[in-house]
Amino acid sequence: MLTIDLEIDRRYQLSGDDFLSEYVNKSRPVVISGVIQNWDGFTKWSLPYFQSLAPELKIYAKHFNKGKIEIENFTFQEYADVLDKYEQGEQQTLPPYCHDLPLFSLIPELVKDVEPFVLEYLPKWYSYKWWRYCQFFIGPSRSLTPLHFDCLLTNNLFFQISGRKQFTLFLKEDAQYCYRYNWRWFKVDPEKPDLAQYPLYRNAKPIQVIVNPGDILYMPPGTLHHVRSWDKSISFNIDWHTQSSVLQGLAASAKGMPLKNIYYNFLLALGLIFKVPPQVIFKFYKTYLNYVS
Numbered sequence: 462m463l464t465i466d467l468e469i470d471r472r473y474q475l476s477g478d479d480f481l482s483e484y485v486n487k488s489r490p491v492v493i494s495g496v497i498q499n500w501d502g503f504t505k506w507s508l509p510y511f512q513s514l515a516p517e518l519k520i521y522a523k524h525f526n527k528g529k530i531e532i533e534n535f536t537f538q539e540y541a542d543v544l545d546k547y548e549q550g551e552q553q554t555l556p557p558y559c560h561d562l563p564l565f566s567l568i569p570e571l572v573k574d575v576e577p578f579v580l581e582y583l584p585k586w587y588s589y590k591w592w593r594y595c596q597f598f599i600g601p602s603r604s605l606t607p608l609h610f611d612c613l614l615t616n617n618l619f620f621q622i623s624g625r626k627q628f629t630l631f632l633k634e635d636a637q638y639c640y641r642y643n644w645r646w647f648k649v650d651p652e653k654p655d656l657a658q659y660p661l662y663r664n665a666k667p668i669q670v671i672v673n674p675g676d677i678l679y680m681p682p683g684t685l686h687h688v689r690s691w692d693k694s695i696s697f698n699i700d701w702h703t704q705s706s707v708l709q710g711l712a713a714s715a716k717g718m719p720l721k722n723i724y725y726n727f728l729l730a731l732g733l734i735f736k737v738p739p740q741v742i743f744k745f746y747k748t749y750l751n752y753v754s
């Protein structure tokens with residue numbers, strides 16, 4: 462198969478207005494640099510640092526096993542030991558991936574490490590306790606998140622603190638070529654696509670993006686992504702809607718979106734469109750942060 466890898470823009474310290482007009486409103490992904498480097502967390506964060514703040518905290522890590530997700534629990538110390546063994550070659554099997562962890566809610570002290578946060582990129586509704594919408598990804602080199610889109614069809618700002626990751630992206634139009642199952646997962650493996658089994662994949666246009674420490678990646682709603690870590694890595698994201706994307710999210714109810722997701726999008730629509738304050742919405746929304754889908 463002939464693949465021509467497309468590229469996306471890389472922008473330095475993009476302003477909120479330009480981000481909105483050139484990327485969000487046009488559904489174009491972008492990598493933004495020059496922002497994270499100013500955060501204390503950029504130099505401070507590591508597993509031992511998290512461990513020192515919350516020695517008793519039990520975190521969960523996931524094994525992605527052919528469409529099934531299995532969960533294992535660790536303290537940060539236990540998880541750091543497993544990762545060290547793997548990185549030093551004492552353990553061959555890939556450790557589970559600490560994936561979708563709402564760490565700012567678990568260790569609120571971490572919030573001040575990412576200030577000033579990029580509130581100019583988000584609708585004002587998120588300014589109040591924005592960190593409650595963030596999820597962390599902490600794992601070894603070679604960790605993989607298989608091809609999927611984010612389940613509420615939100616916008617995603619992804620912050621890479623340490624280690625590098627390779628994202629293979631597809632614009633939402635390419636979903637039809639990637640063999641969807643269970644609402645948001647896709648059968649094609651972009652690292653070794655089986656064209657005999659998945660012939661339509663020939664038409665898909667993968668976009669390869671290396672996300673380096675200090676980069677922010679923006680993915681528009683419905684962007685497919687397959688994420689391979691190159692190094693031991695710490696990242697987090699914030700998933701967020703605009704008025705327009707939440708309406709499109711609700712419209713996707715008719716396209717097989719699970720009922721639970723429709724409920725969360727309905728709550729966000731009440732906030733973003735009908736201006737119900739986040740203090741009220743979050744009480745109902747917060748179970749989303751532990752939702753494995």
Ligand SMILES: O=C(O)CCC(=O)C(=O)O
Nearest residue numbers: 598605606611619688698
């Ligand atoms: O970093 C990863 O492995 C997955 C990230 C992801 O899927 C997301 O931010 O939605």
Ligand SMILES: [Fe+2]
Nearest residue numbers: 609610611686
């Ligand atoms: Fe995702």
